[in-house]
Amino acid sequence: MLxxxxxLDHNATTPMDPRxxxxxxxxxxxxxxxxxxxxHSFGWHAEEAVDYAREQIAQLIGADPKEIIFxxxxxxxxxxxxxxxxxxxxxxxNHIITCTTEHKxxxxxxxxxxxxxxxxxxxxxxxxxxxxLKALEAAMRPTTIxxxxxxxxxxxxxxxxxxxxxxxAKKHGALFFTDxxxxxxxxxxxxxADGIDLMAFTAHKMYGPKGVGALYVRRKNPRVKVxxxxxxxxxxxxxxSGTLNVPGIVGFGKACELARLEMASDTERISKLRDKLENxxxxxxxSYVNGNPAHRLPHVSNISFKYVEGEGLMMGFNQDIxxxxxxxxxxxxxxxxxxLKALGLGDDLAHSSLRFGLGRYTTEEQxxxxxxxxxxxxxxxxxxxxxxxxxxxxxxIDSIQWAHH
Amino acid sequence: xxxxxxxIDHYSNPKNVGTLDxxxxxxxxxxxGAPECGDVMRLQIQxxxxxxxxxxxxxKTFGCGSAIASSSLATEWxxxxxxxxxxxxxxxxxxxxxxLPPVKIHCSVLAEDAIKAAIxxxxxxxxxxxxxxxxxxx
Numbered sequence: 001m002l003x004x005x006x007x008l009d010h011n012a013t014t015p016m017d018p019r020x021x022x023x024x025x026x027x028x029x030x031x032x033x034x035x036x037x038x039x040h041s042f043g044w045h046a047e048e049a050v051d052y053a054r055e056q057i058a059q060l061i062g063a064d065p066k067e068i069i070f071x072x073x074x075x076x077x078x079x080x081x082x083x084x085x086x087x088x089x090x091x092x093x094n095h096i097i098t099c100t101t102e103h104k105x106x107x108x109x110x111x112x113x114x115x116x117x118x119x120x121x122x123x124x125x126x127x128x129x130x131x132x133l134k135a136l137e138a139a140m141r142p143t144t145i146x147x148x149x150x151x152x153x154x155x156x157x158x159x160x161x162x163x164x165x166x167x168x169a170k171k172h173g174a175l176f177f178t179d180x181x182x183x184x185x186x187x188x189x190x191x192x193a194d195g196i197d198l199m200a201f202t203a204h205k206m207y208g209p210k211g212v213g214a215l216y217v218r219r220k221n222p223r224v225k226v227x228x229x230x231x232x233x234x235x236x237x238x239x240x241s242g243t244l245n246v247p248g249i250v251g252f253g254k255a256c257e258l259a260r261l262e263m264a265s266d267t268e269r270i271s272k273l274r275d276k277l278e279n280x281x282x283x284x285x286x287s288y289v290n291g292n293p294a295h296r297l298p299h300v301s302n303i304s305f306k307y308v309e310g311e312g313l314m315m316g317f318n319q320d321i322x323x324x325x326x327x328x329x330x331x332x333x334x335x336x337x338x339x340l341k342a343l344g345l346g347d348d349l350a351h352s353s354l355r356f357g358l359g360r361y362t363t364e365e366q367x368x369x370x371x372x373x374x375x376x377x378x379x380x381x382x383x384x385x386x387x388x389x390x391x392x393x394x395x396x397i398d399s400i401q402w403a404h405h
Numbered sequence: 406x407x408x409x410x411x412x413i414d415h416y417s418n419p420k421n422v423g424t425l426d427x428x429x430x431x432x433x434x435x436x437x438g439a440p441e442c443g444d445v446m447r448l449q450i451q452x453x454x455x456x457x458x459x460x461x462x463x464x465k466t467f468g469c470g471s472a473i474a475s476s477s478l479a480t481e482w483x484x485x486x487x488x489x490x491x492x493x494x495x496x497x498x499x500x501x502x503x504x505l506p507p508v509k510i511h512c513s514v515l516a517e518d519a520i521k522a523a524i525x526x527x528x529x530x531x532x533x534x535x536x537x538x539x540x541x542x543x
Contacts (some may be wrong), residue, residue, distance in 0.1 A: 097423050157529055214499050307467065315408065317472040336443065343521035347441035384473065386465040387440060402439030 007365045008323040010205075010359035011154050011182060011300060016251070017207040017360070023254040024209065026156040027247035035244045036235060039092025046246045060256040061199070062190035063216055064114040069236045070244055073213040074181040077200025078105040080215050080240060081177045084196065085146050086113050086371065089175075093143030096175075099123040099131050100342040102150055106179055109233035110148070119143070127379025128292035129158035142170040151180035151189065151199075152389060155326065155339040155355055156291030157300030166195030175224060181205055186260035186297055187267070191216055197224050203248065207360060208255030212248030215240075236372045262360075270358050271298035275368050277304070277356060280371040284378055286391070290340060290353060299331065302326070304340075304349040307388040317378030321370055348387070348397070408470055409504035410538055415474035423463040425449040433527025435519040442511065444468035446476050448519035450491070452527055457487045460510050464519075473514040474501050483520065488527065491529040492536065494520055 007015070018391045027049060035050045037043025054065040071077045086096065086200045098110055100122050121139045123131050131149060137350035147169040162178060167177040179200040183189050184199075185206030193197060217239065218224045225239075232241030278301045281287055286306040305313065310325030326337035336350035345353075354374070358367075382388040390397055410415075427434045431452050438444040451461035462463065462480035466473050478499055483491055496513035498503070505513055525535050 009492075051502050264527075309472075311443075311469040312467075312473060313415075347443075351440070351443040384419060384465055385467045386436065386445055387426065387467045389465060397440060402441070 002365050004320045004322045004370055006370060008321060008356050008358060008361075008362070008370065009361075010356070010357035010364075011157075011326065011355065013204050013210065014207045014359055015256060015361065016204075016209055017255065018301055019258060020208055020251045020254045024120070024247045024251040027250050030059065031246075032264040033245055033246070034234065039236045046244075049250050050244055050246060052257075053249045055208060056253035056257045056260075057214060058320040060189075060260045061184060061201075061216060063298050064219060066237075067191075067216055067219050069215045069239050070249055070366045071200075071213045071215055071240060072211055073125065073204070073335075074103075074179060074200045074202040075218050077202070077213050077215040078103070078179055079082055079109050080201055080209070080226055080229050081198040081217075082106065082146065082148055083113065083229055084239070085115075085177065086118055086256045087222075087227035088225050089145040091146045093141075095119045095121070095141050095143040096146045096148060097123060097136065097139050097144060098123045099125055099150075101129065101153055101155075102148070102153060103179055103181070106148055106150070121150075127294075128344055129153060129156050129290070129339075130292055130295060131165070133161065133164050136168050140168065143323065144172060144174045146175050146177055148177040148179070151178045151183035152297050153291070153339065154182050155293050156302040156343070157182070157297035158291040159187065159295045159297060160249075162194045162196070163297070166197075170195060173224075180397075182300075185256065186299065188263070193220070197222070198226070203252035203255055206255050206259050207359060209248050210310060212245050212252045214252070266360055267298045270360070270362060273362055273364060274299055274301055274356070275359050276364075277301060277358075277367050277371060281374060284375060287378075288344065288349065290343060301355055303356070303357045304345070304353040305378045306349060307350055307391055308378055309351050310336075310353055312381060313352070313374075313377055317370075317373040317376075321373060323357070324355050326350050326355065346398075366374040406519075407538075411478075411503050412470055412474040412505070414471040415477040415503070417427050419464075419473060419477040421463050421477065421484075422475070423533075424465065425451055425461065428473050430530045431527075432508040433523040433525070433530070435522025435526060437518045438468070438515050439524055440467065442466075444472050444515055446472065446515050446519045447522050448479060448516070450488075450520075450523045450527060452488060455493060457489070459486050459488065459491060468512065471505055472515060474503050475505075475512045476519065478502060479516040479520055489523055491520060492524060495510060501542075 033042030033046035035046040059067040168175040175197040184201040197218045199216040204210040288304045291304040326340045340350035425432045433450045436447045446466045449463045462483040464476040464478045477527040499513040
C-alpha cells in the first residue's frame with residue numbers, strides 16, 4: 001500500500017535513520033555528561049562518545065579527527081569558515097571569490113564582510129550551473145585570501161569541479177572553502193584528494209539530527225586557522241566555544257558511518273529512480289532539465305515545465321507529494337529562484353520549476369505515483385494557461401508588452 | 406501555507422475556463438500580469454449589445470492557486486451583471502470571499518485589473534471612451 005504523503009524534498013532535510021536515533025537516545029538520559037567535564041566519569045563518557053563520533057565523521061571525508069570542529073549546522077560552519085578566515089588572514093589580503101549560486105549563508109556572509117572592508121568577487125555561473133575555471137583564474141589577485149565555492153548546489157544539484165578549483169586557489173596562495181552540505185554523505189568527498197582547506201557540512205541532510213554540523217579545518221599543508229566567532233570556554237581548539245551537543249554529535253557520527261558503508265548501494269538504487277522520474281517527465285512537451293546532467297548529484301532533478309507556474313503546479317498534488325519549486329509566489333518579493341536566474345533562465349522558466357529530491361526511503365511505487373500526478377497536473381494547468389494557448393498559436397510571448405507590476 | 410477550501414475548490418474545479426472570439430465586437434478581452442512576475446491572467450466578457458448585460462465570461466490564468474481561484478470567481482460574478490455593475494467589482498470582495506492571505510492580495514488585484522481591462526477593450530471596440538482608473542501599485 002502506498003503511504004501518502006510522499007517526501008521528495010531531501011535537499012531541504014532528511015528523515016532521521018532509526019539506527020541513528022537508537023545510538024543517540026542514551027546520551028539524552030543516562031549518559032548526559034558534559035564532554036568538557038574532565039574530573040568525573042559522566043564527563044569522560046561524553047568525551048569518549050564525542051571522540052568516537054569525530055572519528056566516524058573524519059573517516060567519511062578522509063580527514064584527521066582533530067580537523068573536525070563541531071558547529072550547530074552548516075550556516076554556522078559557513079559563517080565561521082568565511083568570517084574566521086577573513087579575520088585570521090587580514091594581514092595577507094581582503095579579497096574573497098565566491099559565486100552567484102551559493103547558498104544565502106555564504107552570500108550573506110560575504111555581503112556582511114564587504115561592509116567591513118572585504119572585496120568580494122561573485123563569479124557568474126555558466127548556463128549549466130558550473131563555474132568557468134578560466135573566469136576563476138582571471139579573478140585571482142595577490143590579495144585573494146579565500147575562494148569559497150560550494151561542492152554541490154542545493155537547487156539544481158550540479159557538482160562543481162572542486163579539484164580544479166582548489167588547484168587554482170592553491171597556485172595563487174589562497175585557501176579553498178567549500179559548502180558541502182548537499183554532497184557529504186551522498187557522493188564521495190575526500191578533503192585531501194579534493195584539495196579542500198575548509199568545509200562546512202551538516203547532519204540533517206544525511207539522515208542525522210538537526211542542530212549539529214561540522215567545519216573541517218585543515219591542520220597540515222597548510223595549517224589553517226580561523227578566528228572564533230563565538231567566544232567562551234575555548235572548546236573545539238578555541239575555534240568554537242560552547243558546550244558540545246553530545247547526543248547530536250553521536251547521531252551525526254552514526255549517520256556518517258552509515259553513509260560511508262551504504263553510499264554506493266544507496267546511490268545505485270536512488271539514481272535509477274531519479275533517472276526513471278526524469279525520463280518520464282522529459283516526455284512532456286516544453287519541459288527542461290536544469291543544470292549539467294553529467295556533473296550532478298545522483299538524487300536530484302530540477303525540471304521546468306514551461307507555461308505553468310510552479311506554485312500553482314504544486315497545488316495540484318501537494319496534499320500527496322512534498323517537494324519544492326523555484327517559484328516564489330508565496331514570498332513578498334515574487335522573485336523566482338536566484339539560482340535558476342543565474343543560469344540565464346528566463347523568469348518564466350524559473351517560475352515554472354520543480355525540484356525533486358529523492359532519498360534513502362524513496363520507493364519505485366512513490367516515483368510512479370509522482371510521475372502520474374505531475375504529468376496530469378501539468379497538462380490540466382496548460383489547458384488553463386493563456387501562455388500555453390499563445391504558444392500553441394505561434395505567438396512569441398517575449399514580443400508582448402507586458403504590464404509589469 | 407494552507408489554502409482556504411474555497412481556493413482549493415476553484416483550483417480543482419475552475420469555472421469558465423476557455424476562450425471567446427477576441428475579434429468580435431461584443432467581446433472584451435483583458436490580458437494583465439507578466440510571465441516574469443509569475444502571473445498572467447486573461448479574462449473575457451461577452452456583452453449583449455441591446456441590454457449591456459454580460460452574458461458570458463471566460464478566463465485562462467498562468468499563476469498560483471490563488472490567481473486561478475480569483476479569476477475563476479471573477480468570471481462567476483461577471484455573468485449576469487451589466488457592464489456598469491461589473492466596473493464596481495472590488496478586489497477586496499474577492500479577498501474576502503476566497504479568504505486570501507495578505508501575500509496573495511496581488512492575485513485579487515490582478516483579477517480586478519483584468520475585469521477593467523476587458524471592459525475598456527469592449528468600450529474601445531464600440532467607440533466608447535476609455536474609463537480611467539486610479540493607478541495602483543501592486
